Amino acid sequence: MNRRILTSPALAGLLVSALVACSAAVDGKEDQGKTIVVGTTARVAVTKDAPAPFDPAASYDISSWNIMRNTFQTLLRPPRSGTEPVTDAAQKCGFTDKRNDRYSCTLRDGLTFSNGNELKARDVEFSIKRLLRINYKAGPASLLSNVGKVEAQGGNKVVFQLKKPDATFPYKLATPAAAIVDSRTYPADRLVKGFKGTGSGPYAIDDFDPKARKLLLSGNEDYQGGSAAKSDKVELRFFTTAASLQKAMDSGDIDVMNRGITSRYVQRLEADRDDHIRLVEQPGQGVRYLVFDTEDKTVGRRAVRQAFAQVVDRKQLVGDVYSRTAEPLYSIVPGGLLGHTNSFFNEYGEPNVKAAKRTLRKSKVKTPVKISLHYPRTGRGSSSANEFAVLEKQLNESGIFDATVRPEAPNSYSSAAFEGKYQVYGFGWLPDFPDADNFIAPFLQKNNVLNSPYSNKEIRDELIPRTRREPNRADATKSFARAQNIVAGDVPVLPLWQGKQYVAAHDDITGVEWALNSSALLQLWELDRGVSS
Known part of the structure; x- marks a missing residue:
């Protein structure tokens, strides 16, 4: 996990996560507010290895986590910069002892899932217990296997008792493995197979067409957390090859490109300084x-x-x-x-x-x-x-x-x-x-x-x-x-x-420098459309 990324998109895409944005020039107003289209070679499909790609108890790959990072909340989340997790669904969190084996979080007020149900501490308790109970063999349960007990105390407080001290526990709570699901709609002992998913993140899934390989996300108006969406609509398009993805980028059919960029394409973008594309190199941990x-x-x-x-x-x-x-x-x-x-x-x-x-x-x-x-x-x-x-x-x-x-x-x-x-x-x-x-x-x-x-x-x-x-x-x-x-x-x-990680954008796409976190996961809420120079 960390993540088991044995499947082809992770290996074909160099493990150099990249964002490349490109679009036709705009005059400054008419394209503002338009859906931002993100292309990727990462594959989201129901397979033997991934029967429930949008279920936090099952998914442990970059493709699914990219979607869950944007549609589910966790108590904590990765920061814009640095390494220490920051609050998301939680208002505050911290160890309550010197041994680092008892951890407590207080939730924000007014949290709701995209289906309108309230999000309470009981949902956090349910989500962690569900992950560990199902213990899907290809899933992320191992990340939280050190949890000995999790208990909701009242509506907004949840307490974790760890089996052994673990100073990295806050980092683990910031991963999609700890995504909070609705205890009233998710089964406690089995996966939600297919492409269903209900979360409380900055985006909600509007529509997913696996045949057309398109996923439409809409900003969640009821989201309460630290990462509100800047763009109301984001569309993910899944391409079968890097060549077809890059062709879509060059033609302006997509605005942002993630995964599937080749070293040759990076070299081309670096050499072409007059293409209104800003290429940013970042250290990578892939x-x-x-x-x-x-x-x-x-x-x-x-x-x-x-x-x-x-x-x-x-x-x-x-x-x-x-x-x-x-x-x-x-x-x-x-x-x-x-x-x-x-x-x-x-x-x-x-x-x-x-x-x-x-x-x-x-x-x-x-x-x-x-x-x-x-x-x-x-x-x-x-x-x-x-x-x-x-x-x-x-x-x-x-x-x-x-x-x-x-x-x-x-x-x-x-x-x-x-x-x-x-x-x-x-x-x-x-x-x-x-x-x-x-x-x-x-x-x-x-x-x-x-x-x-x-x-x-x-x-x-x-x-x-x-x-x-x-x-x-x-x-x-x-x-x-x-x-x-x-x-x-x-x-x-x-x-x-x-x-290495590369982030590049046509100059009418803003927020690209924040669009990948330290785990190379997309933070789509950072993207917006501005004015082309």
Whole structure:
């Protein structure tokens, strides 16, 4: 979660979330108030992996969270800038003890759902209990699994008792996993399948046509919170390819573009300074890992994984496939976050085939080692296809691996990976919240989001609990560093690169600099239409 973004849109779109806005010039008035059209390659559909894409108890992917972030409320929400969550449905929240295991929130007055029902503390209690009761295997329940008890006290107060101290709990309450649903209309023990959803966020769903791939949102006039919608109407259009999305952008059929931007398109926009488009580069925390099945008879051997890590050339991979829109990553925790350390570089240094041969020889592993790499099929020439072709070439040219790349059906990719059907597979990750914990615990704790059999007792029983007892996150950096070093030695996952975020807009679209939060989720309420220069 953080988010399991194994499906093709996340992988095809570089994990570099981007906003690009473009439209025909306006004279300053006639287009003001018009619907802002946002195009994306992110896919929203009812599938085996996602039977209820708009149900907070089920959805744990970037596509659905983009919609839920704008249509549901949470007690807290990510800030415009910085990392500390700010209030949304809550008027105030805070720990009520020194152990960081009891947390209380007081709700705002006058909260209502889009169906007219009042939102009270009982709905918060219901929503959290429902998430944990359903415990959908591909859902986000793991984010709040530390909640031992949640209780509504009166109409506007809710109290959480945690099983163990957790200083990151406010961050988790700011994710769509903690979205508040109507206790009078949502079933307590099953999902709301299909495309239904009732929330209390700044927008409400007007209409969704899955065949036409269009979603219309209208501003919620009864919204009470910290992020009122600036534009009354926003339409999301879902495109099947980056090429068709970019064509719609160039023709002016859409105003804003999110996900699906390629590195070549970024370069074009940067070079064309006279196109009334302002391109803004931001640090990104979207990352790509390779995940190993540590119970497999081949890659289950630590020496094989270590040799793999010694062969892969991240700089070449990023240079050949992603140009300057991504950076090599040498840790499971991305750069820019407190606690990051280049543990893989410290362990292995630059790519070294001779060292990899020694590693295998020492453990009596016969070469070439036959392995298969898997990624969700996204079309010929996609970034993912090119990336895995480069990886395959690097491994095979080393002479110690016999690697085969296998593109897989995107609709079943997540399930197959979760069930351990792949030796090595690509996994993209966007943070639920900006803290190193969210790049360590989701993959290494019990019942992790990868369903990985890998287990390290020191990380699970000592380091993760220790970091969560530190309200001052700087005091957790030593423990975070130790966890990263253990992962570099064991290599259950291999970090490859960290993407950048780009925000660009035609000069009649305002608020674009605030339209992505630290988790790369769209904040559509920030967008508005102004005057073209």
